[in-house]
Amino acid sequence: MRYFSHQNVATASDGVKSAIECEGKSCFIAGGTDLLGILKDDLLPSYPEKVINIKTIEGLGNVEGREGGARIGALAKLSALERDPTIIELFPALAESAASVATPEIRNAATLGGNLCQDTRCWYYRYPHHMGGRMDCPRKGSGPCHAVLGDNRYHSVIGGKRCFAPCPSDTAIALAALGATVEVIGADGERSLPVEDLYSPMGNTLRGGEILTNVDIPAQPKGSVQGFKKFTVRKPIDFAIVSVGARITALEGKVSEARIFIGGVAPGPYRDEGVENYLRRKPLDSQSIATASKKALLKAKPLSMNAYKIDIARSLIAELLEELTR
Ligand SMILES: Cc1cc2nc3c(=O)[nH]c(=O)nc-3n(C[C@H](O)[C@H](O)[C@H](O)COP(=O)(O)OP(=O)(O)OC[C@H]3O[C@@H](n4cnc5c(N)ncnc54)[C@H](O)[C@@H]3O)c2cc1C
Structure with missing residues:
Protein backbone atom coordinates (compact mmCIF):
# COMPACT_ATOMS: atom_id res chain seq x y z
CA MET A 1 0.00 0.00 0.00
CA ARG A 2 1.25 3.48 -0.81
CA TYR A 3 1.47 6.45 1.55
CA PHE A 4 -1.62 8.51 2.30
CA SER A 5 -2.57 10.86 5.11
CA HIS A 6 -5.48 9.94 7.38
CA GLN A 7 -8.01 12.29 8.93
CA ASN A 8 -10.77 11.57 11.43
CA VAL A 9 -13.77 13.84 11.01
CA ALA A 10 -16.35 14.60 13.71
CA THR A 11 -19.26 15.66 11.48
CA ALA A 12 -20.48 14.87 7.98
CA SER A 13 -20.06 18.55 7.02
CA ASP A 14 -16.40 18.41 8.09
CA GLY A 15 -15.98 15.29 5.92
CA VAL A 16 -17.48 17.02 2.91
CA LYS A 17 -15.36 20.15 3.50
CA SER A 18 -12.19 18.10 3.79
CA ALA A 19 -12.97 16.15 0.60
CA ILE A 20 -13.67 19.35 -1.34
CA GLU A 21 -10.43 20.92 -0.13
CA CYS A 22 -8.59 17.87 -1.52
CA GLU A 23 -10.06 18.48 -5.00
CA GLY A 24 -10.83 14.84 -5.78
CA LYS A 25 -7.60 13.47 -4.30
CA SER A 26 -9.23 11.90 -1.24
CA CYS A 27 -11.65 9.14 -0.43
CA PHE A 28 -13.86 8.23 2.51
CA ILE A 29 -13.35 5.16 4.63
CA ALA A 30 -15.99 3.54 6.85
CA GLY A 31 -15.47 -0.14 7.81
CA GLY A 32 -12.63 -0.40 5.28
CA THR A 33 -13.56 -3.95 4.20
CA ASP A 34 -13.77 -2.87 0.57
CA LEU A 35 -11.62 0.24 0.40
CA LEU A 36 -8.45 -1.22 1.95
CA GLY A 37 -8.33 -4.04 -0.62
CA ILE A 38 -8.83 -1.51 -3.38
CA LEU A 39 -5.94 0.62 -2.12
CA LYS A 40 -3.68 -2.43 -1.70
CA ASP A 41 -4.39 -3.54 -5.26
CA ASP A 42 -4.01 0.04 -6.56
CA LEU A 43 -7.26 -0.06 -8.51
CA LEU A 44 -8.46 3.54 -8.41
CA PRO A 45 -7.89 5.84 -11.39
CA SER A 46 -5.67 7.95 -9.10
CA TYR A 47 -4.29 7.05 -5.68
CA PRO A 48 -5.82 9.18 -2.88
CA GLU A 49 -3.54 11.58 -1.03
CA LYS A 50 -5.89 11.56 1.95
CA VAL A 51 -8.24 8.96 3.44
CA ILE A 52 -11.02 10.62 5.41
CA ASN A 53 -12.34 8.43 8.22
CA ILE A 54 -16.08 8.93 8.59
CA LYS A 55 -16.48 6.29 11.34
CA THR A 56 -15.68 9.03 13.83
CA ILE A 57 -18.87 10.93 12.93
CA GLU A 58 -21.23 10.82 15.91
CA GLY A 59 -24.80 9.60 15.62
CA LEU A 60 -24.68 7.83 12.25
CA GLY A 61 -24.63 4.29 13.66
CA ASN A 62 -28.18 4.12 14.95
CA VAL A 63 -31.31 2.32 13.87
CA GLU A 64 -34.39 4.33 14.84
CA GLY A 65 -37.99 3.23 14.36
CA ARG A 66 -40.11 6.09 12.94
CA GLU A 67 -43.89 5.90 12.52
CA GLY A 68 -43.78 2.34 11.24
CA GLY A 69 -40.68 3.02 9.16
CA ALA A 70 -37.03 3.33 10.12
CA GLU A 96 -32.05 -11.31 5.32
CA SER A 97 -30.00 -9.36 2.79
CA ALA A 98 -27.61 -8.09 5.48
CA ALA A 99 -27.22 -11.61 6.91
CA SER A 100 -26.38 -12.94 3.43
CA VAL A 101 -23.28 -10.74 3.08
CA ALA A 102 -19.82 -12.30 3.44
CA THR A 103 -18.82 -13.59 6.91
CA PRO A 104 -19.69 -12.57 10.49
CA GLU A 105 -16.26 -10.90 10.78
CA ILE A 106 -16.87 -8.76 7.70
CA ARG A 107 -20.44 -7.95 8.74
CA ASN A 108 -19.12 -6.79 12.12
CA ALA A 109 -16.92 -4.22 10.39
CA ALA A 110 -18.90 -3.39 7.24
CA THR A 111 -21.36 -0.51 7.37
CA LEU A 112 -24.63 -0.08 5.52
CA GLY A 113 -23.33 3.05 3.75
CA GLY A 114 -20.20 1.16 2.68
CA ASN A 115 -22.27 -1.76 1.44
CA LEU A 116 -24.33 0.57 -0.72
CA CYS A 117 -21.30 2.54 -1.98
CA GLN A 118 -18.87 -0.37 -2.44
CA ASP A 119 -16.95 -0.57 -5.69
CA THR A 120 -17.64 -3.06 -8.45
CA ARG A 121 -16.44 -6.67 -8.17
CA CYS A 122 -15.78 -7.04 -11.92
CA TRP A 123 -12.78 -9.37 -12.10
CA TYR A 124 -11.12 -7.28 -14.81
CA TYR A 125 -11.49 -4.07 -12.81
CA ARG A 126 -10.27 -5.86 -9.67
CA TYR A 127 -7.20 -7.34 -11.32
CA PRO A 128 -4.38 -6.25 -8.98
CA HIS A 129 -1.95 -3.78 -10.50
CA HIS A 130 1.02 -5.61 -8.95
CA MET A 131 0.17 -8.85 -10.78
CA GLY A 132 1.53 -8.06 -14.23
CA GLY A 133 0.23 -4.56 -14.83
CA ARG A 134 -2.86 -2.50 -14.67
CA MET A 135 -6.03 -3.46 -16.57
CA ASP A 136 -7.44 -0.14 -17.64
CA CYS A 137 -11.12 0.13 -18.43
CA PRO A 138 -13.78 2.87 -18.70
CA ARG A 139 -14.13 2.98 -14.92
CA LYS A 140 -10.42 3.62 -14.57
CA GLY A 141 -10.59 6.41 -17.12
CA SER A 142 -9.49 4.71 -20.36
CA GLY A 143 -9.58 1.46 -22.27
CA PRO A 144 -12.36 -0.91 -23.28
CA CYS A 145 -14.72 -2.90 -21.04
CA HIS A 146 -12.89 -6.24 -21.08
CA ALA A 147 -16.10 -8.11 -20.25
CA VAL A 148 -17.61 -7.40 -23.67
CA LEU A 149 -15.26 -9.75 -25.52
CA GLY A 150 -13.88 -11.55 -22.47
CA ASP A 151 -15.22 -13.86 -19.79
CA ASN A 152 -18.48 -12.16 -18.91
CA ARG A 153 -20.25 -14.92 -17.01
CA TYR A 154 -20.72 -12.70 -13.93
CA HIS A 155 -21.60 -9.44 -15.71
CA SER A 156 -24.81 -7.54 -16.39
CA VAL A 157 -27.45 -8.84 -18.77
CA ILE A 158 -29.32 -5.55 -18.90
CA GLY A 159 -28.55 -1.84 -18.58
CA GLY A 160 -24.77 -2.03 -19.04
CA LYS A 161 -23.32 0.69 -21.23
CA ARG A 162 -19.60 1.45 -21.26
CA CYS A 163 -19.20 -0.85 -18.24
CA PHE A 164 -21.05 -4.14 -17.74
CA ALA A 165 -20.28 -4.73 -14.06
CA PRO A 166 -23.36 -5.49 -11.96
CA CYS A 167 -24.15 -3.83 -8.65
CA PRO A 168 -22.55 -5.99 -5.91
CA SER A 169 -24.65 -4.74 -2.99
CA ASP A 170 -27.19 -7.14 -1.50
CA THR A 171 -28.76 -4.59 0.82
CA ALA A 172 -29.46 -2.28 -2.16
CA ILE A 173 -31.77 -4.90 -3.66
CA ALA A 174 -33.81 -5.36 -0.49
CA LEU A 175 -33.93 -1.63 0.25
CA ALA A 176 -35.11 -0.83 -3.29
CA ALA A 177 -37.95 -3.35 -2.91
CA LEU A 178 -38.93 -1.63 0.36
CA GLY A 179 -39.05 1.80 -1.31
CA ALA A 180 -36.16 3.17 0.75
CA THR A 181 -34.36 6.43 0.07
CA VAL A 182 -30.85 7.53 0.92
CA GLU A 183 -29.93 10.91 2.32
CA VAL A 184 -26.64 12.43 1.25
CA ILE A 185 -24.81 15.61 2.16
CA GLY A 186 -22.44 17.47 -0.10
CA ALA A 187 -21.18 20.89 -1.08
CA ASP A 188 -24.68 21.93 -2.17
CA GLY A 189 -26.37 20.76 1.04
CA GLU A 190 -28.55 17.71 1.59
CA ARG A 191 -30.57 15.74 -0.94
CA SER A 192 -32.33 12.42 -0.90
CA LEU A 193 -32.87 9.90 -3.65
CA PRO A 194 -34.40 6.45 -4.06
CA VAL A 195 -31.86 3.69 -3.38
CA GLU A 196 -32.08 2.44 -6.97
CA ASP A 197 -31.03 5.89 -8.25
CA LEU A 198 -27.75 5.61 -6.38
CA TYR A 199 -26.36 3.51 -9.26
CA SER A 200 -25.29 4.12 -12.85
CA PRO A 201 -23.37 1.94 -15.31
CA MET A 202 -20.19 3.78 -14.28
CA GLY A 203 -20.55 3.43 -10.52
CA ASN A 204 -22.54 5.23 -7.87
CA THR A 205 -24.17 8.57 -8.57
CA LEU A 206 -22.72 10.41 -5.57
CA ARG A 207 -21.20 13.73 -6.57
CA GLY A 208 -17.60 14.54 -5.57
CA GLY A 209 -17.29 14.90 -1.79
CA GLU A 210 -20.81 13.68 -1.00
CA ILE A 211 -21.36 11.45 2.04
CA LEU A 212 -24.29 9.10 2.40
CA THR A 213 -25.61 9.84 5.87
CA ASN A 214 -28.87 7.95 6.38
CA VAL A 215 -31.21 5.42 4.84
CA ASP A 216 -34.94 5.98 5.32
CA ILE A 217 -37.38 3.12 4.96
CA PRO A 218 -41.03 4.12 4.86
CA ALA A 219 -43.75 2.26 6.74
CA GLN A 220 -44.75 -0.68 4.56
CA PRO A 221 -48.29 -0.82 3.18
CA LYS A 222 -50.87 -2.67 5.24
CA GLY A 223 -51.24 -6.26 4.05
CA SER A 224 -47.80 -6.36 2.41
CA VAL A 225 -45.29 -9.20 2.55
CA GLN A 226 -41.61 -8.96 1.67
CA GLY A 227 -38.52 -11.07 1.19
CA PHE A 228 -35.01 -11.37 -0.24
CA LYS A 229 -33.37 -14.33 -1.92
CA LYS A 230 -29.90 -14.80 -3.34
CA PHE A 231 -28.26 -17.35 -5.61
CA THR A 232 -24.49 -17.83 -5.26
CA VAL A 233 -21.99 -20.31 -6.67
CA ARG A 234 -20.33 -21.03 -3.32
CA LYS A 235 -22.91 -21.19 -0.56
CA PRO A 236 -21.14 -19.17 2.16
CA ILE A 237 -19.17 -15.95 1.55
CA ASP A 238 -20.14 -15.13 -1.97
CA PHE A 239 -21.54 -12.31 -4.01
CA ALA A 240 -24.87 -12.83 -5.73
CA ILE A 241 -24.98 -14.32 -9.19
CA VAL A 242 -28.58 -13.16 -9.00
CA SER A 243 -30.66 -11.88 -6.09
CA VAL A 244 -34.26 -10.78 -5.75
CA GLY A 245 -36.01 -8.42 -3.37
CA ALA A 246 -39.79 -8.28 -3.41
CA ARG A 247 -42.66 -6.58 -1.66
CA ILE A 248 -46.17 -7.64 -2.52
CA THR A 249 -49.29 -5.92 -1.22
CA ALA A 250 -52.63 -7.65 -1.47
CA LEU A 251 -56.14 -6.26 -1.09
CA GLU A 252 -59.14 -8.61 -0.90
CA GLY A 253 -57.04 -11.52 -2.11
CA LYS A 254 -55.57 -9.75 -5.15
CA VAL A 255 -52.22 -8.08 -5.65
CA SER A 256 -52.66 -4.31 -5.47
CA GLU A 257 -48.98 -3.43 -5.70
CA ALA A 258 -45.76 -5.34 -6.44
CA ARG A 259 -42.18 -4.14 -6.20
CA ILE A 260 -39.72 -6.62 -7.68
CA PHE A 261 -36.01 -5.76 -7.89
CA ILE A 262 -33.36 -8.08 -9.30
CA GLY A 263 -29.68 -7.92 -8.30
CA GLY A 264 -26.58 -9.23 -10.05
CA VAL A 265 -28.00 -8.55 -13.50
CA ALA A 266 -27.64 -4.78 -13.99
CA PRO A 267 -25.51 -1.82 -12.84
CA GLY A 268 -28.07 -1.19 -10.07
CA PRO A 269 -31.13 -2.87 -8.61
CA TYR A 270 -33.20 -3.73 -11.71
CA ARG A 271 -36.92 -3.08 -11.29
CA ASP A 272 -38.83 -5.65 -13.28
CA GLU A 273 -42.05 -3.94 -14.30
CA GLY A 274 -42.97 -6.86 -16.57
CA VAL A 275 -43.36 -9.12 -13.55
CA GLU A 276 -44.99 -6.40 -11.46
CA ASN A 277 -47.57 -5.51 -14.11
CA TYR A 278 -48.51 -9.11 -14.70
CA LEU A 279 -49.13 -9.73 -10.99
CA ARG A 280 -51.31 -6.67 -10.46
CA ARG A 281 -55.00 -7.48 -9.79
CA LYS A 282 -54.30 -11.24 -9.73
CA PRO A 283 -54.37 -13.54 -6.74
CA LEU A 284 -50.83 -14.49 -5.69
CA ASP A 285 -51.00 -18.23 -6.34
CA SER A 286 -48.90 -20.88 -8.05
CA GLN A 287 -50.44 -20.19 -11.42
CA SER A 288 -49.88 -16.42 -11.42
CA ILE A 289 -46.40 -16.87 -9.95
CA ALA A 290 -45.39 -19.36 -12.66
CA THR A 291 -46.49 -17.01 -15.45
CA ALA A 292 -45.20 -13.83 -13.79
CA SER A 293 -41.72 -15.23 -13.17
CA LYS A 294 -41.36 -16.12 -16.87
CA LYS A 295 -41.85 -12.43 -17.67
CA ALA A 296 -38.68 -11.47 -15.80
CA LEU A 297 -35.87 -9.84 -17.75
CA LEU A 298 -37.71 -10.01 -21.07
CA LYS A 299 -35.73 -6.94 -22.18
CA ALA A 300 -32.34 -8.46 -21.27
CA LYS A 301 -29.51 -8.41 -23.80
CA PRO A 302 -27.11 -10.97 -22.35
CA LEU A 303 -23.42 -11.04 -23.27
CA SER A 304 -21.85 -14.18 -24.74
CA MET A 305 -21.61 -16.17 -21.46
CA ASN A 306 -24.28 -14.91 -19.09
CA ALA A 307 -27.73 -15.73 -20.50
CA TYR A 308 -27.99 -18.36 -17.74
CA LYS A 309 -28.63 -15.51 -15.27
CA ILE A 310 -32.05 -14.96 -16.83
CA ASP A 311 -33.14 -18.53 -15.99
CA ILE A 312 -31.79 -18.17 -12.46
CA ALA A 313 -33.63 -14.88 -11.98
CA ARG A 314 -36.90 -16.43 -13.11
CA SER A 315 -36.49 -19.43 -10.78
CA LEU A 316 -35.48 -17.21 -7.87
CA ILE A 317 -38.50 -14.93 -8.34
CA ALA A 318 -40.81 -17.94 -8.45
CA GLU A 319 -39.22 -19.43 -5.30
CA LEU A 320 -39.41 -16.14 -3.39
CA LEU A 321 -43.01 -15.41 -4.37
CA GLU A 322 -44.04 -18.97 -3.46
CA GLU A 323 -42.43 -18.46 -0.04
CA LEU A 324 -44.34 -15.21 0.39
CA THR A 325 -47.67 -16.99 -0.13
CA ARG A 326 -47.03 -19.27 2.90
C1 LIG B 1 -14.78 -11.63 1.25
C2 LIG B 1 -15.87 -10.62 0.99
C3 LIG B 1 -17.14 -11.07 0.66
C4 LIG B 1 -18.16 -10.16 0.42
N1 LIG B 1 -19.42 -10.61 0.11
C5 LIG B 1 -20.42 -9.72 -0.11
C6 LIG B 1 -21.73 -10.15 -0.41
O1 LIG B 1 -22.02 -11.34 -0.50
N2 LIG B 1 -22.69 -9.20 -0.60
C7 LIG B 1 -22.44 -7.85 -0.50
O2 LIG B 1 -23.35 -7.05 -0.65
N3 LIG B 1 -21.19 -7.43 -0.23
C8 LIG B 1 -20.20 -8.31 -0.03
N4 LIG B 1 -18.94 -7.88 0.28
C9 LIG B 1 -18.68 -6.45 0.28
C10 LIG B 1 -18.87 -5.88 1.66
O3 LIG B 1 -20.22 -5.91 1.96
C11 LIG B 1 -18.36 -4.45 1.61
O4 LIG B 1 -16.96 -4.54 1.58
C12 LIG B 1 -18.80 -3.65 2.81
O5 LIG B 1 -20.18 -3.61 2.94
C13 LIG B 1 -18.28 -2.24 2.66
O6 LIG B 1 -18.58 -1.54 3.84
P1 LIG B 1 -17.44 -0.75 4.60
O7 LIG B 1 -18.09 0.00 5.69
O8 LIG B 1 -16.32 -1.67 4.99
O9 LIG B 1 -17.00 0.23 3.43
P2 LIG B 1 -15.54 0.81 3.07
O10 LIG B 1 -14.66 -0.30 2.60
O11 LIG B 1 -15.04 1.66 4.15
O12 LIG B 1 -15.96 1.73 1.83
C14 LIG B 1 -16.39 1.17 0.62
C15 LIG B 1 -16.61 2.29 -0.39
O13 LIG B 1 -17.74 3.06 -0.04
C16 LIG B 1 -17.39 4.41 0.22
N5 LIG B 1 -18.19 4.79 1.38
C17 LIG B 1 -18.32 4.10 2.53
N6 LIG B 1 -19.23 4.69 3.31
C18 LIG B 1 -19.66 5.77 2.65
C19 LIG B 1 -20.61 6.79 2.97
N7 LIG B 1 -21.31 6.80 4.13
N8 LIG B 1 -20.81 7.79 2.06
C20 LIG B 1 -20.13 7.79 0.88
N9 LIG B 1 -19.22 6.86 0.53
C21 LIG B 1 -19.00 5.85 1.41
C22 LIG B 1 -15.89 4.43 0.46
O14 LIG B 1 -15.32 5.66 0.07
C23 LIG B 1 -15.44 3.28 -0.44
O15 LIG B 1 -15.34 3.75 -1.77
C24 LIG B 1 -17.91 -8.77 0.54
C25 LIG B 1 -16.63 -8.32 0.88
C26 LIG B 1 -15.62 -9.22 1.11
C27 LIG B 1 -14.26 -8.69 1.48
Missing part, protein backbone atom coordinates in the same frame (compact mmCIF):
# COMPACT_ATOMS: atom_id res chain seq x y z
CA ARG A 71 -34.08 5.68 9.76
CA ILE A 72 -30.78 3.85 9.65
CA GLY A 73 -27.48 5.70 9.98
CA ALA A 74 -24.94 4.99 7.24
CA LEU A 75 -22.47 3.73 9.85
CA ALA A 76 -24.81 1.03 11.19
CA LYS A 77 -23.03 -2.31 10.91
CA LEU A 78 -24.51 -5.06 8.76
CA SER A 79 -24.31 -7.38 11.79
CA ALA A 80 -26.50 -4.93 13.75
CA LEU A 81 -29.10 -4.90 10.98
CA GLU A 82 -29.40 -8.66 10.85
CA ARG A 83 -30.04 -8.72 14.61
CA ASP A 84 -32.02 -5.54 15.21
CA PRO A 85 -35.54 -6.41 16.49
CA THR A 86 -37.21 -3.51 14.59
CA ILE A 87 -35.53 -4.51 11.34
CA ILE A 88 -36.33 -8.20 11.80
CA GLU A 89 -39.95 -7.45 12.58
CA LEU A 90 -40.73 -4.71 10.06
CA PHE A 91 -38.15 -5.22 7.32
CA PRO A 92 -37.19 -8.90 7.20
CA ALA A 93 -36.06 -8.49 3.58
CA LEU A 94 -33.33 -6.10 4.77
CA ALA A 95 -32.34 -8.33 7.70
